Amino acid sequence: MSKSVIKFKNVAKHFGSQTIIEDLSFDVAAGEFITILGSSGSGKTTTLKMINRLIEPDAGTIEINDENIENIDLIELRRNIGYVVQQIGLFPHMTIEKNIATVPELLEWDLKDIKARVIELMDLVKLPYDQYGQRFPKQLSGGQQQRVGVARALAANPQIMLLDEPFGAVDAITRKELQKQIKAIHEELAGKTFLFVTHDINEAFYLGNKVMIMDEGKISQYDTPENIVKAPKTAFVQELLDTVYEEGALWGALK
Template sequence: MSNSAVKFKNVEKKFAAETIIEKLSFEVEDGEFITILGSSGSGKTTTLKMINRLVEPDGGTIEVNGQSIEQIDLIELRRNIGYVVQQIGLFPHLTIEKNIATVPELLGWDKEKILVRVKELMELVKLPYEQYGKRHPKQLSGGQQQRVGVARALAANPQIMLLDEPFGAVDAITRKELQKQIKSIHKELSGKTFLFVTHDINEAFYLGDKVMIMNNGEISQYDTPKNIVTNPKTDFVKELLDTIYEEEALWRELK
């Protein structure tokens, strides 16, 4: 029996006459934290959005938990996949509690169950309910709002989380703290699968159990950070790694 959470088989995507993704195939196992790394235009966000059908593929098949996404009701598919983006999109007129409760309320959960879930998630993302539950988004920092976005995406207890450059709009110190927290959250939520898009190589290698490096709509390498560093498979991957080594050399010079 397969333990595959997400599987792509020869997936293609075109925008107008331009092919963005061509015959993309890969598999993500249950419980893995996969980072998808690449420059702008590499196809990483398009790949992520095809999983919850925000972008429809033009060819090939995509499976979630062993079932073709075409055979799953669209609303059901999206309710079972958490989605976090850089522009968090919290509802400004709702409290933090109500923002997190949005999907459970749509699903018809009873009020007591929703409150328990909201408190649990706010504790998980280090924003205690008693202190932050009744606040509004404008009363939180950018990093705190991003944590609320993660909590909201987790509210209905999805098995798969899609995160599209969620920390790209925060400062470097806050971003580092958020990276530590999202890694801790994944560890605490045993069995949940995270796919995290980034253009930051350090972020990708720090967070990912495996890193998928994309270039021009293709996978250059898909492996553990250690294996990629010790055995880069393509010139593009070598160039990426060189940027890290150059940064390290610069910092050594400045010391």
């Protein structure tokens, strides 16, 4: 059994009088691809942001490699966590090469090592350096920019990758292609742990080797896609599955 990389122990988060996370406990093993699924306001993004301390919990503890993240230097913590969001946030005045090299340069890597890392990552995300390295973000499609965002998050070789609805702003065809690529990247980077927030059940079940389904700040079910389909544990989980079955019936009727 793989060692736990992330542990939530009785974590709670409130914003004013509103309870976002009530009492959250779960473990994530090394090398897993966890998708976090739920409707708006279920606590998905709050959970993700507490891992890299963009949001601080009000109660409970969060551990990475068995160490309370409150005891880890914030800069050091974030160096070991890649973070990708829907809005990408590439630097428009920098080339793709410079965007990807941002963190290694801040860490004062050797220039040769930075160049080699950029080339390696651009190849990994299927944007060859010779063709794309000197372009600027505005010269890329939305899907290509999102791949650069993934490459930039991986640049310093983090142990953990947090992805917050990264494909939500691209068209359906591009989204499918990006899903295939992120799944292949995770498989190629053996040992890296991915947590991926989505509100799309098909995306969650395709990508995750385990799916965490959240509802109103609680975990409704946390299991493999196969086990969830075979034995949904709550009415909310069953309702999610029913929407997929209904869509399937609709498309079947239109054939």
